[in-house]
Amino acid sequence: MALKTLTLQDVARVAGVSTATVSRTLSDPNVVSESTRRKVSDAVKSTGYRINRTARNLRTQRAHSVLVLLPDLANPFFSNILEGISSHLSSQGYSMLIASTKQVHDSGERLIDYLDDARADGMIVLDGGLAPDVVEMLANAPQSKPVLTACEWIDGASFPSVRCENRHGTRAAVNHLYDLGHRKIAHVTGPADNVLTQTRKAAFADEIAELRLDLPPDWIIPGDFSLIGGCDAARAWIGMKDRPTAVFCASDQLALGFIAELSRHGISVPRHVSVMGFDDIDLAEQFIPPLTTIRQDRLIIGETAAKMLMSRILNPGDPQAENSAVLPVSLVIRDSTAPPQ
């Protein structure tokens, strides 16, 4: 017994006005007279009318939704960013669609579809590792709707972006270890082709050089941002003849895995080695030991990205639009770092 869908027509009939008037009352109440406004809102209330967004979207040529593209839905790192994005979007009456690159088998064709088939008005990309052809498609998509990257970014592409102070954060980490007295500092990196990996690795090397410290090649330990990667790195560290006294990991997950694996080998942090992460995920504070790390406020990253994208959606071609935002990070000192010995 599906009730007949209520339409503007029904409301108009009840209110004794035209559909145009009802529509105006709903979207721009000020252009309607006080008395009409009242009649219409009464009719809306009494009928229980709800606007059909699909119809409105078709008419206005807007989807009123935004697509967020993640590398991997199962990575908790992104949860807070999504929360930030969704929070701003919903305040603007927009919804958030989510897709993960992992799932988009047909290499981008599917992604472009979201923008081209009018399901989304713009896109926030959280995966800097998009295939180059996908990137090009995005940049040249016929409808060319706004696309923006957050956290990561895409080298060689000119999408606006929201990032955190990766260089500054990395340098702060190294300096913290240096100030504790460490002179032998290693770095566990993210996956090789990742922009964050490259940025942090370069900043790390720069700072080490500036401090005139040694940096044997094997002190740059390749990782992949994951717990497992951290475990592998720990075994690499254990196998070194000349062990660094401190290790800066490019992500908290790496650091947690690193510490966990050391612990399985009877090596204790920070007694035998100091370990730092990057991100300040929820668990960093609860780990044993609580993790010293570089904090990025992912909620704000998400909100900022959503705001920038919305402004481009609402004011296309605005030359005033900011092209990038760099958000601050901060050093959070906990118990996983200590003076050497």
Place this chain on the structure above:
Amino acid sequence: MALKTLTLQDVARVAGVSTATVSRTLSDPNVVSESTRRKVSDAVKSTGYRINRTARNLRTQRAHSVLVLLPDLANPFFSNILEGISSHLSSQGYSMLIASTKQVHDSGERLIDYLDDARADGMIVLDGGLAPDVVEMLANAPQSKPVLTACEWIDGASFPSVRCENRHGTRAAVNHLYDLGHRKIAHVTGPADNVLTQTRKAAFADEIAELRLDLPPDWIIPGDFSLIGGCDAARAWIGMKDRPTAVFCASDQLALGFIAELSRHGISVPRHVSVMGFDDIDLAEQFIPPLTTIRQDRLIIGETAAKMLMSRILNPGDPQAENSAVLPVSLVIRDSTAPPQ
């Protein structure tokens, strides 16, 4: 220089057929002759045409998307479930919209909107704690689109649901501890008003009774599924005159917080006390010590929920539709449990 949007008209003109034929070729190629099909697909290719989903949706009265409602976007527990849902939906050409109850300020009005304003064809609710009035609105929504709960469920409402074997998992946990030799077993619960809390707590008490073990009231320690809740519970445990030798926590996060707090007090797991969780989140395996827990496969929970919802969307009113699925859990024995002493 936004190009004019390509429409079916354009393709029809190029192919030398009617729009009806183009539409048919796209949606149901079999009803079209071989030669026409070829002409049309050539035209689609040469023009680069992409269907406008909004128009199709308006015409077919389908949104081709599903809303997923979470209690909290920032909780990593849900990531894998979302991955499972999204994976099945996208294989069916559906998209996934996400909202969190935390954000829906206007108490459900906003939620119903998603279903009523034609943005979603159905809804998967992962939050059993929805306000009763919201639940009633959902059940009685004029359009009454399919709604389904997963993981948690709503007492008193008759939505179809996907759950895991909460009772069985709880009993398996208690038995594991019993088999190790523990006779003094405590339970840290989730938030009081949560259905999972109630189910697991009852199953715990039942099994303890069946094993003829003591259960002083303060051995049921109130928690809230979170890390912090686990820390609080640990302090409660520490303060007990007669300390249980084993603790079954209603979630992994609780267990991790519990262990972390004990460790800060110099109490070691499993030497001084055995601790178990429930869920098997990614981190459980990497924690120190690796956590013994009850594993639920959240990817499959998500996929199952998506499948059940899709079947209700595609075959509304099908009396054959399954009304609930109960998914298996398994005991994963790691290092956080050991014989007493």
Place this chain on the structure above:
DNA sequence: CTGAAAGCGCTTACAG
């Protein structure tokens, strides 16, 4: 197998 035409439920110039 194919086409002409109506219509999904809105919004918005255009008149008045």
Place this chain on the structure above:
DNA sequence: CTGAAAGCGCTTACAG
């Protein structure tokens, strides 16, 4: 301030 009417881009009975 308000209404009549066109139209957003599709799909689908209805004819043929």
